[in-house]
Amino acid sequence: MAENDAPAAPAEAPQRPQIPGVIAPPAPDLKWMNAATERPPRVRELGPEGFTLAMADYGSYGLAPDIWPYENDTPRGAVPARDRGLPAPYTIYDKLDVWAESCAELYEAAIREQWKPATEISWSGIEPLAEHVEASLDQIYSNISEQAYNSNAVLLGWLQYISYGFHEVKLYLATQSFDHARHVEAFRKRALANGGGLGVQSPGFFNRTVFASFKFTEFVIYNNIIRTTFLLGLCEFGQEKLARSQADRQLFENTANDLRRHLVYGVEHLRYYGLQAGEQKRRNIRTWLDRGEVMLAADLKRDKPFREAVILASGDTVAAGKEALKDLRQRQFKRYIGALEAAAYRGREAHMVPTLKEMIETP
């Protein structure tokens, strides 16, 4: 046999990494490369607002089902693992319990519109005010800060119950809680920045009601409809009648802008719930509104420091301040009824609980 006829030595197989006891990876399997999921188009052009969630969630990736079928953290559009591990503590699997059509857009808008209280408020431009005016403003700011903390704490607690398939909702709610956090600190900072301090805590009826929500839609009605409309009314009023400085105006304006997003979520969710829920569940809306209104009225009635602070901070005389307080209540009422009508829940004006009506008419 000629030398060059000798059989070739077998090609040396690549050495598999072997680190005893730590890693001895199996031969590549790569089945995941054939996962039966949708192939979206390659994104070549971005929109004016960049690569948004709505743009990314193409085709089936964007379809939130009426009932999410997986109990773990399977992302929508992925192939679920054969071994799904421990079912999560999620309890909300029905779309109607959390959904709002524009969650993805609200999420991106919230990120675009985030503001930075430490550096984007004109803190240095706040001039000293008469003591009773500063104390009154601080009382109002303390109240807003406290409400925002309550909203933040309770909202964050709900995330663990919302199943992973409704990721737009979870993402949007994360932005809302971050908004609440910034409202907590921004108004606290303002109360401490100009010769004042915090005021008296609120009576807390409404805070407790938010805490005690048994259902997520109930929470949304209390937090994103009732509280948000009344706070939004206050911020819009505040821009015109309370603000004494550029910083005050910025705080009210920025907060109002955030609250409008929270209200859109609340209105859209309530509308969706009202349309999709059966008769039995739809009746819950009235029960929740009744309860929320009663508790809000209890706060408004018993919160003498807040009421007097609005009077002192918004008028040159006590009489003018009292008129301004009436104006505030009317704005809040209109915001509230307007939100319910936008959610296709009409006729509430005639059915509002008497105690809240009383606080609106004779604050």
Add this chain to the structure above:
Amino acid sequence: MAVSQEMLAELRSEGEDLDLSWLDAPAAERGLRIAPGKRGLTLEEISTGTYGDIPMQSRNQSGRMRGAAPRGDAQQTQQMWPFRSSSWSQSAMLLYEEAVQRQWSSATDVPWAELPDLPEDLEYAMSQLCTFLTQVEFIAGDVPGQYAPNVSGEFFEVGLFLASQIMDEARHLDVFRKRALVNGIGLLQAGPGAVNLLTAQDFTEMASTLHLVGEGFVQSLFRMGEMFAQTEVDKRMFRLAAQDESRHVAFGVMHMKYVMETEPERRDEIHCYLDRMEGLLGAGSAQAGLTGGGETTEALAILLGGGSTEAQINEGYMKLMAIRKRQVNEYMHRLDVVGLGDRRQKMHPMMQMLLDPSKN
């Protein structure tokens, strides 16, 4: 500083029905005039006077914010943790402010338009990695979220930090989902996920399992994104995510350090949480294995090796070992910082093998 008696008398003469006791004798400290510093008006700057007195223990169960005047008729909840040590982290204020300043947008701060086309195996591998990451990232939001209702207004900075972390986790779910969907591949195979982290029954347990271990390992991975990211777009994505994770890990480390300093009797209890996370109980989470499941490991090996031939995958696995080694050593460093250096002897043997020798 109360309102002058003359002014009160004048106001009362104008409005006889006004009470004004809240102005007459304010129960909260007044007279602060706090100017912004170099970083603006931060939480640290307003944490002064009585407003900076963070109690070791509080019976405030009413929703009152620290420093605000209490009401006699305030209703209680019995939901809030009374002890500072239950949730406190010395860095909460600083990290919250940093989080606010360093927010970024997955829509506009990642240069998606510049993403080049990659060989198909690398695109698939990146989509698989991002399927894993988008799966686990919001679990890291659900976990701290469950404790927010228990954080009293006395310790509100913790509640604010948790909100910032959850915002970050939302962006991470979002950015990795977008990365999987941008390149024409889409999401691929989900793994067993990270639901186990939701079993934490205590905030310190959460800080041990989520911050010290889970997020710490992810942070190390992201910081080594330069090794496996194939494009500048991907490198930027991992850099941005890593900077967020650093805050979360720092929060947890400082909480654990505080607990170890103030409640040293909890040492053995905390080792139990770490035993579970490292896989020493034989079930549940297994950080002693490679990060993620088999699919993610293969995807990382392909990305690190630059392709899917057997030789490339083997090279990728060797590089993955370097990442793994760094993850374990950075974990050990965190343990040293919080005062749990004795973990070195108790660590899962498969992790111990990757430890550098102790410097002591």
